[in-house]
Amino acid sequence: MFDPVEKRLLVGALATGLIDAGLKGYFAYMTAAGTPPAAEQFPYMTIHPCLPTVDEWLALAGVPVALYAVGKGMKKESVTQMAKGSGIFGVSELVGITSFRVARYAEGRPLRYVLAK
Amino acid sequence: MVFNPLKMSAVELRILLGGIASSLTYYGNLKLEQDYAAYPPELKQKLDPHLPTNGEIVAGIAPPVALYAVKAVARGTTKESVGDLALGSLLYALPNLAEKTIVATSQEEGRKAGAPAAATRAALARTAATTYSVSRTVAQPVTPAAYILTSYR
Numbered sequence: 001m002f003d004p005v006e007k008r009l010l011v012g013a014l015a016t017g018l019i020d021a022g023l024k025g026y027f028a029y030m031t032a033a034g035t036p037p038a039a040e041q042f043p044y045m046t047i048h049p050c051l052p053t054v055d056e057w058l059a060l061a062g063v064p065v066a067l068y069a070v071g072k073g074m075k076k077e078s079v080t081q082m083a084k085g086s087g088i089f090g091v092s093e094l095v096g097i098t099s100f101r102v103a104r105y106a107e108g109r110p111l112r113y114v115l116a117k
Numbered sequence: 118m119v120f121n122p123l124k125m126s127a128v129e130l131r132i133l134l135g136g137i138a139s140s141l142t143y144y145g146n147l148k149l150e151q152d153y154a155a156y157p158p159e160l161k162q163k164l165d166p167h168l169p170t171n172g173e174i175v176a177g178i179a180p181p182v183a184l185y186a187v188k189a190v191a192r193g194t195t196k197e198s199v200g201d202l203a204l205g206s207l208l209y210a211l212p213n214l215a216e217k218t219i220v221a222t223s224q225e226e227g228r229k230a231g232a233p234a235a236a237t238r239a240a241l242a243r244t245a246a247t248t249y250s251v252s253r254t255v256a257q258p259v260t261p262a263a264y265i266l267t268s269y270r
Binding site for chain 2: 006009010013014016017018020021022024025026028029030031032033034035084085088089091092093095096097099100103115
């Protein structure tokens with residue numbers, strides 16, 4: 001169904017998604033348990049109400065950049081292709097989160113963290 | 118590989134566009150789910166508490182399914198272009214669904230973990246209110262010995 005390049009793209013995207021899920025999952029767990037992380041607790045700080053939080057930048061931009069650096073450093077095309085898949089997911093998710101935050105901010109109801117109920 | 122959108126190939130740009138379109142579809146649905154009064158209640162429900170809402174699942178799966186369906190019937194260069202968009206959409210949709218499922222599971226487990234503590238806090242609050250009201254209604258006894266001593270002088 002997928003050729004080897006597409007598989008590597010998907011592996012990179014899944015890796016980024018799982019790392020982001022870990023960070024978001026911890027926030028969701030603690031919030032649902034009644035002890036949400038403090039407003040300025042690393043890495044859940046807000047840069048600006050319209051922008052994704054620091055943990056989202058770390059996962060969605062940091063992981064692709066790290067994979068790309070490793071791929072270029074080790075001169076492995078497979079890792080670079082994973083970085084591409086990771087970057088496609090990361091950029092798409094950052095665009096989606098930013099648009100959601102901008103919409104809420106424009107309505108005068110900024111969010112601390114974007115989580116479905 | 119380049120990260121600069123101005124230097125990306127046409128194929129890479131289409132894949133990225135497919136991912137962005139899928140993301141905007143997902144978050145557009147989330148916005149409607151949270152703020153639109155006429156949003157179908159069936160889509161707000163969950164098949165299981167550990168899963169995302171039905172609306173999130175549909176909004177996540179629909180773009181790549183639709184694009185692959187279009188690719189199946191398209192011909193020529195359109196087939197390749199739509200195929201690139203579909204791949205980008207899939208590269209967003211699958212990790213996104215996995216991520217949202219993990220988050221929903223974490224929320225549910227957090228709710229369960231916090232429920233005993235919340236019940237204990239509520240019970241303690243009720244006990245404190247009861248104790249407080251009892252101590253207020255109980256009159257302090259007056260010792261008759263004080264009056265006897267005064268009258269003796």
